[in-house]
Amino acid sequence: MQKVKNRAIGAVSMLALVATTAIATNVRAEDKLTIASWGGAYQDSQAKAYFDPFSQETGTKIVTDEWSGETAKLKGMVETGNVSWDVVDVEPGHALQGCDEGWLEPIDYESLGGKDKFLPGAALECAIGNVAFAYILAYDNAKFPNGGPTKVADIWDVKKFPGPRSLRKSPKSTLELALLADGVAPDDIYKVLETSEGVDRAFKKLDEIKPHVKVWWGAGAQPPQLLADGEVAVTTAYNGRIYDAVKNSGKDFKIVWDGAALDWDMWAIPKGSPRVELAKKFVAFASRPENLAQQTKYIPYGPSNIEAAGFVDASVLPNLPTSPENSKTSFSISAQFWADHDEELTERFNTWLAQ
Known part of the structure; x- marks a missing residue:
């Protein structure tokens, strides 16, 4: 009788383990974020400054894609309800049009410390600048x-x-x-x-x-x-x-x-993303001044957050497009x-x- 009881307990435990594993797998599957950017050295710099650290901090799997900036592709995703990108690196023109036509989410600047934390032109209603x-x-x-x-x-x-x-x-x-x-x-x-x-x-x-x-x-x-x-x-x-x-x-x-x-290059979240809250967490993470400064180690673009300048290495500053000599x-x-x-x-x- 005891052996039967032990086998029953073991079977229940095994079923519980399988169920727990299945739930964990589903959770992990949901903790995935697809980010579209511009490829090459620029996207490599983003991986080092944002994608990899965000994955390490949150356990989120980052899947990347590339695009060439054609408005019709991003707009079409939203209009057809087939949104495969959760975050997109856009240009300001995309941001203004997407906001006006309703295919980009508004940015919650209150959670980011306010618009005055960012350089002029970097804080738009539906996109937030990362680098100039x-x-x-x-x-x-x-x-x-x-x-x-x-x-x-x-x-x-x-x-x-x-x-x-x-x-x-x-x-x-x-x-x-x-x-x-x-x-x-x-x-x-x-x-x-x-x-x-x-x-x-x-x-x-x-x-x-x-x-x-x-x-x-x-x-x-x-x-x-x-x-x-x-x-x-x-x-x-x-x-x-x-x-x-x-x-x-x-x-x-x-x-x-x-x-x-x-x-400006800017982060934007397409309307209809199934992971909009996770996307917002990523945008907040990537907008931290210390993280923005990290990107300048790999590519000389000017960070959008005013406080980021204090984290940028002095040897990098002359290579930024925003330096007085270059502009x-x-x-x-x-x-x-x-x-x-x-x-x-x-x-x-x-x-x-x-x-």
């Missing part, structure tokens, strides 16, 4: 033994600075670049682009360089690779990607800060302009590319 970066010009120093380009207009001077070019496959930053090369002052760029004549002027300037553009890049990892492979001599790029190639891969690349276009002739990308005109100008740009 710059679209810059870069070139392979070996291609120009007598000295390389020093200003935006030089990318159009194929006689003095010969070699194939690469430009971003997007109207954003590319139209601004064309107007700068055509003599428009940085402060006047969006006054000009707000007119149909100004848009025509930008495309006319792009017509001049188009035959010399070998590659229109979409992913941020492409420009340094194109330079490294010798496919192009001059390219537009994200400043951090070029810095990474120089520092960590020993490349002889140079950055041209003239006409640098400053912009002398820079301008800030207009989030409002691109929120208003992104789709129409992208359609025109893609049509122009196909011609």
